[in-house]
Amino acid sequence: MTAVGLDDVGRLRRFGYTPELQRSLSFGDLLVYGLIYMVAIAPFGIFGSVFQASAGMVALAYVVGMVAMMVTASAYGVMTRAYPTAGSVYAYAGRAIAPSAGFLAGWTVLLDYILVPGLLSLVAAASMTAVGPGVPLWVWVAVFVVVNVVFNLRGIKTTRLVNKVFLIGQLAVLAVYLVAGLLALASGAGRGFSWEPFYTSGQFQIGVVAAAVSVGMLSFLGFDALSTLAEDAKGGARQVGRAQIAALGLTGVLFIAQTFVAGLLVEDPGKLIADGDPAGTAFYDTARVAAGPWLATLTALATALSWGLANNMVAQVATSRLLYAMARDRQLPAFLAKVSTRRSVPTNGILLTAAVSLALGLCMAARDDGISLMASLVNFGAILSFIVVNLSVLARNLRPGQEKVAGWFRSWVLPLAGIAILVVVIVNANVLAQRLGFVWLGGGLLILAVMAASGRRPRLAGLTDTIAEDDPANTVDRAATRAAHRA
Incomplete structure (x- = not known):
């Protein structure tokens, strides 16, 4: 039972939704999902970029990032309990602020969710070409997209099983790297032990750290996607909130540990800060310093499989749930709300996500800056959505009768506090990402204006966004409400 005296299924029905997704995910399943989505070894793939942006204080960037995400996770927990639906930030803003705000929030977070699977396929493909250079990049992109579709169409239980296998593999590779790295440092490799990855005298500036956090934020993306599983979880909203905090805490510690060790194994930090890491091999270079070419190959292969399969799989799940939530409220085409009766998954949402991922992955594979551009856009969309979630909590508090x-x-x-931290981060984000992100937001405003002009203003199920809160006795005639909503 929740704080308002109803279980999540009861509250879902009173919001005007019919439960269609199977509640089969336990706390452990949700925790694994979050760990897989965030990828325990996520810094492997973007270490060089974060190192450059932070002027070598890479571990500090991940500490600040974890704090910012923990604060935002608290807001997600509050909103998930208040509105236990699959729509995440779209549903929270729509009900706490206004349906039009919900549409814009959903549109903004789509920039993140739609781009993520394509970005993951592209990063994984680049890693595979480093391991086996004989296969073209576009072939690997297609392979990763298709394999993930096959797994996700089989249902959430299959996704859950595959997630656990990949998580064990990631943690094993990370353990090998940390042990090898610490032993190498103890024997005099790299720069030896120091606190420079946390603080470098003469380099520390708030703007530098914020810029680095805006890049490293990509590693933390995924805890928020747990909120899209509010209708898949056995324990409902409470379990989702707990899993978000637990997943963030565990991955944050792992991120800090691996970037601290890697930061000390960088042999020429000045060169990496000046030239960056265009090939994306900086982390694998530190693995080579620690134990030789075999560890460099192992970490590159682990990155490819983790980003391209494990992370990509759950990214497709989260995106398809968001499309499903917006479609059933008639804010996206109705075919995206179709749920397979056999597998209990939004089939069309999964297929559309895969098609977009494939198209974006193939297009960006032809660009030299494809990965960095997509990563910047993903982070910008995510940060904006995190700000909206925190604003939704405040807006709900200001509404009477809640x-x-x-x-x-x-x-x-x-x-x-979350809004303050995230505003500083987004102000110091990549300028191109800021411009393209606001262009995307402008497109959402244009669509909203067209909808308003045509008399189709956004509405959530139940006609108003306050029925479940303002009508505790549920005296509203649901049939009449649904009829009015259809009209």
């Missing part, structure tokens, strides 16, 4: 689902600290202090 049931209390969290204490004053989580309802007021943490959301304000």
